Amino acid sequence: xxxxxxxxxxxxxxxxxxxxxxxxxxxxxxxxxxxxxxxxxxxxxxxxxxxxxxxxxxxxxxxxxxxxxxxxxxxxxxxxxxxxxxxxxxxxxxxxxxxxxxxxxxxxxxxxxxxxxxxxxxxxxxxxxxxxxxxxxxxxxxxxxxxxxxxxxxxxxxxxxxxxxxxxxxxxxxxxxxxxxxx
Amino acid sequence: xxxxxxxxxxxxxxxxxxxxxxxxxxxxxxxxxxxxxxxxxxxxxxxxxxxxxxxxxxxxxxxxxxxxxxxxxxxxxxxxxxxxxxxxxxxxxxxxxxxxxxxxxxxxxxxxxxxxxxxxxxxxxxxxxxxxxxxxxxxxxxxxxxxxxxxxxxxxxxxxxxxxxxxxxxxxxxxxxxxxxxxxxxxxxxxxxxxxxxxxxxxxxxxxxxxxxxxxxxxxxxxxxxxxxxxxxxxxxxxxxxxxxxxxxxxxxxxxxxxxxxxxxxxxxxxxxxxxxxxx
Amino acid sequence: xxxxxxxxxxxxxxxxxxxxxxxxxxxxxxxxxxxxxxxxxxxxxxxxxxxxxxxxxxxxxxxxxxxxxxxxxxxxxxxxxxxxxxxxxxxxxxxxxxxxxxxxxxxxxxxxxxxxxxxxxxxxxxxxxxxxxxxxxxxxxxxxxxxxxxxxxxxxxxxxxxxxxxxxxxxxxxxxxxxxxxxxxxxxxxxxxxxxxxxxxxxxxxxxxxxxxxxxxxxxxxxxxxxxxxxxxxxxxxxxxxxxxxxxxxxxxxxxxxxxxxxxxxxxxxxxxxxxxxxxxxxxxxxxxxxxxxxxxxxxxxxxxxxxxxxxxxxxxxxxxxxxxxxxxxxxxxxxxxxxxxxxxxxxxxxxxxxxxxxxxxxxxxxxxxxxxxxxxxxx
Numbered sequence: 014x015x016x017x018x019x020x021x022x023x024x025x026x027x028x029x030x031x032x033x034x035x036x037x038x039x040x041x042x043x044x045x046x047x048x049x050x051x052x053x054x055x056x057x058x059x060x061x062x063x064x065x066x067x068x069x070x071x072x073x074x075x076x077x078x079x080x081x082x083x084x085x086x087x088x089x090x091x092x093x094x095x096x097x098x099x100x101x102x103x104x105x106x107x108x109x110x111x112x113x114x115x116x117x118x119x120x121x122x123x124x125x126x127x128x129x130x131x132x133x134x135x136x137x138x139x140x141x142x143x144x145x146x147x148x149x150x151x152x153x154x155x156x157x158x159x160x161x162x163x164x165x166x167x168x169x170x171x172x173x174x175x176x177x178x179x180x181x182x183x184x185x186x187x188x189x190x191x192x193x194x195x196x
Numbered sequence: 197x198x199x200x201x202x203x204x205x206x207x208x209x210x211x212x213x214x215x216x217x218x219x220x221x222x223x224x225x226x227x228x229x230x231x232x233x234x235x236x237x238x239x240x241x242x243x244x245x246x247x248x249x250x251x252x253x254x255x256x257x258x259x260x261x262x263x264x265x266x267x268x269x270x271x272x273x274x275x276x277x278x279x280x281x282x283x284x285x286x287x288x289x290x291x292x293x294x295x296x297x298x299x300x301x302x303x304x305x306x307x308x309x310x311x312x313x314x315x316x317x318x319x320x321x322x323x324x325x326x327x328x329x330x331x332x333x334x335x336x337x338x339x340x341x342x343x344x345x346x347x348x349x350x351x352x353x354x355x356x357x358x359x360x361x362x363x364x365x366x367x368x369x370x371x372x373x374x375x376x377x378x379x380x381x382x383x384x385x386x387x388x389x390x391x392x393x394x395x396x397x398x399x400x401x402x403x404x405x406x407x408x409x410x411x412x413x414x415x416x417x418x419x420x421x422x423x424x425x426x427x428x429x430x431x432x433x434x435x436x437x438x439x440x441x442x443x444x445x446x447x448x449x450x451x452x453x454x455x456x457x458x459x460x461x462x463x464x465x466x467x468x469x470x471x472x473x474x475x476x
Numbered sequence: 477x478x479x480x481x482x483x484x485x486x487x488x489x490x491x492x493x494x495x496x497x498x499x500x501x502x503x504x505x506x507x508x509x510x511x512x513x514x515x516x517x518x519x520x521x522x523x524x525x526x527x528x529x530x531x532x533x534x535x536x537x538x539x540x541x542x543x544x545x546x547x548x549x550x551x552x553x554x555x556x557x558x559x560x561x562x563x564x565x566x567x568x569x570x571x572x573x574x575x576x577x578x579x580x581x582x583x584x585x586x587x588x589x590x591x592x593x594x595x596x597x598x599x600x601x602x603x604x605x606x607x608x609x610x611x612x613x614x615x616x617x618x619x620x621x622x623x624x625x626x627x628x629x630x631x632x633x634x635x636x637x638x639x640x641x642x643x644x645x646x647x648x649x650x651x652x653x654x655x656x657x658x659x660x661x662x663x664x665x666x667x668x669x670x671x672x673x674x675x676x677x678x679x680x681x682x683x684x685x686x687x688x689x690x691x692x693x694x695x696x697x698x699x700x701x702x703x704x705x706x707x708x709x710x711x712x713x714x715x716x717x718x719x720x721x722x723x724x725x726x727x728x729x730x731x732x733x734x735x736x737x738x739x740x741x742x743x744x745x746x747x748x749x750x751x752x753x754x755x756x757x758x759x760x761x762x763x764x765x766x767x768x769x770x771x772x773x774x775x776x777x778x779x780x781x782x783x784x785x786x787x788x789x790x791x792x793x794x795x796x797x798x799x800x801x802x803x804x805x806x807x808x809x810x811x812x813x814x815x816x817x818x819x820x821x822x823x824x825x826x827x828x829x830x831x832x833x834x835x836x837x838x839x840x841x842x843x844x845x846x847x848x849x850x851x852x853x854x855x856x
Contacts, residue, residue: 035657039486042659048486050657074623076770076844077656077763206706206717239702244546255706255718260699262549263708263718264542265572271539275546275554276699278530279504283550283700304535461525468528 017071018157019079021096022147023064024088024109029144032170033086034065036148039166040158041069049077062091069157084155086147087113088129105155107147107190124196125154127189133182142182149186150193160187200228204238209256213249217403217411219370219396220250223317226368226376226394227286228257234381242283244273246298248290249324249398250317267297270305273312281454284313284384291318291332295353299331302353306360309388311452313380316353316391319398327401338405354393358446363388365446367425369418370396372442382444388452395422395440484661489627489654490557493583493647494519496631497555499665501672502581503529504554506543508536508562511595512651513585516557537562541569545578549707551673551698553635557583560602561592563609570644571610572709574732577686577696579638579673581631583647585654586762588813588839597839598651600762600813606646607791613729615736617743618646618791622765624658630788636671637743641735642693648790650813652763652841676703684714692735737792745788746797750776754783756851757801759822760811761787764842768811771847780855790818795825802829807854809834811847 020037022030031052038050049068066079081101087093088109093116100106102121111130118124127150133143145167152158164180171179201210214220231241241259245251247266254261260283264272273287294302294316305312321339322328329339331351338345358365364386368376376394383390397403397414408414421439423431428441451459462468487495494516497505505520517533524531530547534540537558544554558566563584573580584606588599602609606618617637621627631647638645674695676683685696685705694714697703706716711725719725736743749769751757756775760768765786775782785801787794802808808826810819811834819833834850836842 035486038657042484042486045484047659048657050486051652051655074766074769076767077652078841078843080843080845206715209717238704239700242699255708258704260704261706262546262699263706263710265568265709268538268542268569271534271542272546272549274532274534274539275504275506275543275548276550277546278532278543279547279550279552279554280700300535301539304539457525457530461528464525466526466528 017075018069018084019082020067020069020084020086020157021064021079021082022067022086023062023092023096025091026061026063028063028088029141030063030088031065033144033148034067036163036166036170037067037151037158038069039170040162041067043162043165044158046070047073051077062089062095064092084151084157086151088143088147089113090115107150107154109143109147118196123154125150125190125193126196127193129186129189132185132189136185137178137182139178142178145179145182146186146189149183150190151186153187153190200225200232204228204231204257206256206258212256213252215400217397217399217414218249219319219398220253220317222370222373223250223315223376223394223396224253224257226373227315227380230377230380230384233377234384236284240283242273242276242280242285243288244269244276244285245288246290246293247324248293248322249319250290251288251293253288267293268301269293270298270301270312270314274305274308274310277310277312278454281311285311287312287314289314289316290323291316291320291353292322292330295331295351302357303360306357306362306389306391308453309361309363309450311387311454312389313383314389314391315380316393317396318353318393319396319402321398321401323398323401327398327405337402339402354391354445357389357391361389361450362391362446363448363450364390364444366391366444367393367395367440367442369394369422369442371415371418372422375442379444386447388450484659486657487624487660488515488657489621489624489649490515490585491519492624492628492660493557493631493649494523495662496628497581497635498523498527498529499662499668500553500632500635500670502553502555502635503527504544504547504552505530505556506532506534506540506547506554507556507558508534508540510537510559510562512587512654513557513559513583515654516583516585537565538569541566541573541580541582544580545569545573545576548578548580549699551701553579553639555581555583555635557585559585559587559595560589560599563602563605567605567609571612571614573644574610574614575709576707577642577694577732578644578707579642580644581634581638581647582644583631583649585649585651587651588837594839596651598763598813598841599837599839600650600764601817601837602648603790603812603814603817606648613733615643615733616646616791617641617643617736617789618648619745620648620761620788620790621653622762622786623653624656625660626788627653628660628662632668632670636669639671639673640693641739642696643732643736646791648762650762656763673698676701685716686712686714688731688735691739692731740792743789743792744794746794747786747788749784749786751783751785751801753781755781755806756783756809756854757805757807758782758784758809758811758847758851759787759798759818760784760847761790761818762813764811764813767842767844768847770844771851774844774848775851775855778852780851782851787818793821798822798825799827802826805829807832809847809850809854811842811850813837813842
């Protein structure tokens with residue numbers, strides 16, 4: 014069996030973390046990998062804490078939740094406070110600097126702080142696209158899933174009217190990450 | 197009557213469980229006369245009953261019969277009708293069954309305009325359990341659970357059926373058995389939710405406690421209190437007290453549930469000429 | 477229609493249940509929205525109308541199960557889905573389906589109870605409600621999946637068992653499995669075993685709808701097919717006519733129990749992991765089995781001979797397997813998201829073997845670490 018990679022995508026309700034998680038999981042299947050995706054959110058549809066968990070690879074019927082992620086995306090201060098200290102040694106963290114100002118620098122963790130939401134708002138005119146910008150950044154710096162398969166998953170799961178913008182957002186995210194340095 | 201029993205009762209179902217003087221048998225006879233007169237095939241008729249004295253009739257009669265749980269006859273009948281729209285489905289309930297425990301199902305079956313023919317035999321009490329008060333017990337009446345007189349207001353069940361969306365609403369009494377037969381026939385002709393309340397007598401559970409122990413006196417009361425709907429409307433307000441209208445109370449035209457469902461499913465891409473023949 | 481080539485897809489547990497039901501031939505769904513089962517209703521609302529099936533949102537869960545029973549009497553394979561509070565409301569009519577021998581499937585996605593509890597949080601507190609929720613002695617079949625693939629396969633099996641034994645079958649998912657999205661490869665319909673209801677060949681004057689055939693299951697015709705018989709929740713004879721005869725009652729209830737219990741061999745399903753030389757066995761089902769599997773692996777890595785046994789059919793309970801295990805292991809740990817509902821059942825069959833209950837009622841999945849710690853504790 015292939016190696017198990019555990020990813021937490023976290024933020025506030027309405028930031029599209031769950032859709033991002035589903036797209037990532039869908040893309041993993043396109044690469045022939047096994048995948049488990051779960052989510053957690055409050056009863057409110059918008060505004061509360063929200064997170065998606067994606068486990069790529071590993072054995073069938075294994076524990077479906079994540080205690081210590083290999084990769085963390087945190088799109089809110091609350092999410093960063095909650096999960097940053099749990100990231101495994103050697104893990105990867107992407108923080109949205111548009112919302113996360115205050116964070117520790119754990120040893121042995123690759124940490125990027127990049128303006129994801131600002132980029133979505135300024136570059137695409139829609140902060141709603143932040144999840145796709147984040148996903149682009151995540152696949153760029155993690156290499157966990159190929160870009161083409163993510164794009165195919167987006168094509169399947171995003172309404173055709175906004176498809177072009179979503180693909181653009183992915184690209185913006187990739188470029189943003191490419192030009193960022195590990196803190 | 198003997199020929200009705202020969203034709204429509206299951207062998208061995210007599211003696212029945214109803215008390216002497218009970219009105220249920222009279223209402224059942226009205227129903228069977230309609231079936232006979234219209235020449236309905238017994239195989240194409242389903243009779244669904246709830247729980248109570250009146251619903252017990254379903255075990256006796258030779259149709260497709262389903263004796264369900266208390267209050268839920270309409271919900272079972274909904275499933276049956278949706279699975280077999282070609283069958284003619286009757287629902288037989290008592291007043292407690294239809295108005296108390298099953299009140300919500302009555303509202304929603306009427307709202308959906310399900311093509312069902314509902315007959316509520318209203319004897320003012322829960323007869324099977326020994327004569328307790330129901331939502332249709334007249335205020336002030338004595339019953340086993342209202343020994344000092346019922347203080348609750350009586351539910352206007354036909355009004356409820358009309359407000360909820362029934363497209364045929366009528367009332368009769370056990371005494372007016374020919375009218376009951378005619379109303380059942382009109383209800384069958386209505387494609388949609390047809391609701392008929394038949395006021396009946398329970399000498400054992402209701403009459404004895406309310407100075408009407410004699411079934412004939414109770415029938416007499418039905419005869420004197422009921423007025424044809426068209427006459428009832430014209431009564432001066434003071435004279436309406438103690439009277440109630442019988443006949444067709446409300447009629448309307450509206451598509452029934454299945455008609456609306458077929459419209460929806462064909463919009464969803466269903467080839468309705470080949471409905472229900474499996475998937476893919 | 478183009479031939480559909482089975483391919484891997486990402487699918488949610490609830491969605492897999494709905495898809496499987498359609499594949500198994502279910503063309504009728506009646507239900508009432510309730511978290512965390514609602515996706516099943518939503519998916520059926522989308523899938524059934526184009527196929528010519530019926531989807532109806534009823535006014536409550538009582539009428540939902542009633543409509544399902546009605547449709548099944550009319551000859552359609554029928555299903556409903558709910559969660560704890562709705563499952564409680566359905567109990568009376570589930571008993572009716574047992575008594576009147578009406579095939580149907582009830583999916584109960586378990587959340588933390590009692591009462592409204594925590595609607596979005598997982599639980600396994602309905603194990604005993606599934607067994608004893610309706611009044612009176614009655615047989616029950618309840619299946620419990622641990623993954624999306626299994627949610628699919630067990631839904632097909634549930635529909636098949638319902639049709640074969642003419643009894644309600646309960647599919648007990650927990651919220652974790654219901655909302656999990658996983659990789660699933662759905663077999664083509666030709667490669668699925670689908671059981672069809674036994675049909676009566678021709679009308680027969682002396683026909684008795686409730687006369688048992690081999691295995692104790694009667695071949696009851698669908699209504700409106702030329703056999704005019706009575707269906708009732710009252711004790712009834714082989715014609716379906718109500719009876720107060722104690723002998724008729726005893727025969728009927730015994731036969732209803734027997735048709736499931738005497739054929740339990742066909743229903744039992746379980747799964748073992750590292751059981752061969754295990755001295756400590758963790759019993760777990762549903763999503764908790766996945767935590768248990770990880771805990772066992774970690775225990776093995778530390779040299780502790782642990783194993784896992786997972787009942788997939790919770791009811792009838794594969795008691796023989798527990799009896800066999802209990803003779804050769806030192807201790808059994810039952811891990812479940814309730815206060816020990818199945819632990820009691822395990823203990824009943826474990827002879828003298830110690831049974832430790834590891835229950836959790838916080839609305840969280842039991843973690844591998846919690847189970848691992850208990851294994852270690854018990855081992856030393």
